[in-house]
Amino acid sequence: MKKSEIMAVFYLIIIAVIIGGIILFGTAFLVFGLLWAIYEILWLIYEYFYYKSNKFLQIKDDIKENIIKCNELNQHIEELKSIYNIVKKIDYGASDYIDNSNYNYKRPKLEKIKNDVNVYECSATVCKNAQAQPFKYICKYFDIKPSETTLSEFENILNNFSAAEQGKILLQNEKDEIVDSLNDKIPFLLLNLRKKKLIRKLGFDEVDFSQLYFPTFSFNYVSPGGNSSMTSETTFNIENLDKFISYLSELVKFRNSVAGQRALMTAALREKIKNRDNYTCQTCGLSNKEERNLLLEIDHIIPLSKNGITSEGNLQTLCWRCNRTKGSKIINADYIGIKNA
Template identity: 35%
Template sequence: MLTILFWILFIALIIWLLSYWYIFLYIAIGYALYRLTRYVRKELYFKSDTFLEHKRNIDNAVKEYNELADYVNSFDEISLQSDSSERFKHAHLATYENTSSYNIDREKNIKNLTDKNVHQASLQVVKRASEEPLKYLCKYFNVKPTEENLAHVQEMGETVSRFTNAKENLDNRLLKIQKDFNPPEFITKYYLDELLQKLEINVPGMVFRSPDYIFEYVSSGGNSAQRTTITLDEPTLEGLSEYLSEQIKYKKSAKAQRSLMTKKLREFIKERDEYTCQICGVSTAEQSLLLLEVDHILPVSKGGLSTEDNLQTLCWKCNRSKSNKVVE
């Protein structure tokens, strides 16, 4: 009985809806006109001077972003010249096996004998390394207090500083690209994929890793382990440079000049030069996101000193072109 009643009501509803077919036709026509209007607006927008101008600006910004990213990715990886793992260089030729019959998990911690950045040490050395990291880094990773090592550390510091500076500059550029471009809401809501396809934005990633140097203690049974980790980042490199300078009889030689290139001095030179490239004349007043670097007028490799009169501000393009040449 209920089934028959249901079908009667269903058929009555269909007949009633069909009697108002013209209403559904109006709705269908209205929706079709809405979609057609939206499509026409979309096509007009993508052909408009406003969009094309935005696209040109984005293309130029992304092109320079990519150039800067290639420049950053060309930086050499940093590493201390260490032979601290020589003692275990043949460890792979032997096979170690724990044959203990005791019901104890003695393999919780296993010594790393192959990584040159890991020094197997006593518990006392691991603890002291956490208290005097630079001293123990130099002592156990064979960083002797010589002018050659000082120059190497300072070169690494400049590489990290250039990367940090350039990465910040690139991030600001990307934010500016996103902020300056504000398409109509219906474009981002309904045609986002087509918008991204037309803009052809391809921003590469950047990878620059600061290596870790580790002091590790593993007990003979493998049940206990402790470690001290020193990351070779910008603060560590600056501290290491100062430490090496204190350990050697510092003289104003070409190899040691880079130790004077501190972040404070770089900022002073940029401010003195009014944040303007001394070769091409471009400045942050004209380009707020201009990447500036501090250059030795007479290169360190040719006897130049890190003194105010031998330092100048250059944009990254002019600095890369100049390299270690002397520009008259």
């Protein structure tokens, strides 16, 4: 055989292998897809009939009250999370960015400038300084004036956010316990392979575990040419709120309250009050012993709106239901208007 013939055979073999490979993979892919589709269709048929069956409707009916309680707590958690928007919604107005320069170059970064209330467009220096001392610069550029009122507002935000974060975990535990208690009534496969759908079909609202509700303050710098940029961002999560309250209190020094009585609503104080009250609601007497996943909150006996202060004597433990009934949790217009006495 000539050398060129050997090469031709060699190339033919390679081409054959490649084509064979494609056919083999394609077939495997199709077969797998088909099997998967059949698997899903069988599930859908099974679930369709199961969730319509009297047996399932009876189970659902038996735990109806527990589901309503869980969904109420879920709604309450969402309310706790919205506290910041109620307190700090300042409308600075809006403006459009118009580029009048003669350059042909479009500045994409400059076009993206937002009128977001929590974003401050600033110089490189301010941005760097804000990174070094975020609290100081946030107060200065976002109009947060260090006063007793502001301090109380942020303590209230922290109090609500802490309860919300704890509530999410307790609610999830409660849901899991309810579903697990059904394990001899609900088919094994549904409970183990399709739990998410089962929970939805039972009527539970989904718990939103995202922490995106924490307010974020950003300092944003874009160079005049739009080529370089930097951002300094601080998220007011539980940890930062705790620190921010200590920072504010240093600036305020409790000017407006009875000296020595004013305490800071920190995580430590919240725990101290619950411990003092034996993890028991001071209104209805329900405790963690009777209801393991009970969400306990810290309440101002004399509300802040009525000039009550944050002091150990003015704080008590309430279960979320009693606290909700008392209605002092969500800051109302009355509270926002409290005066610096």
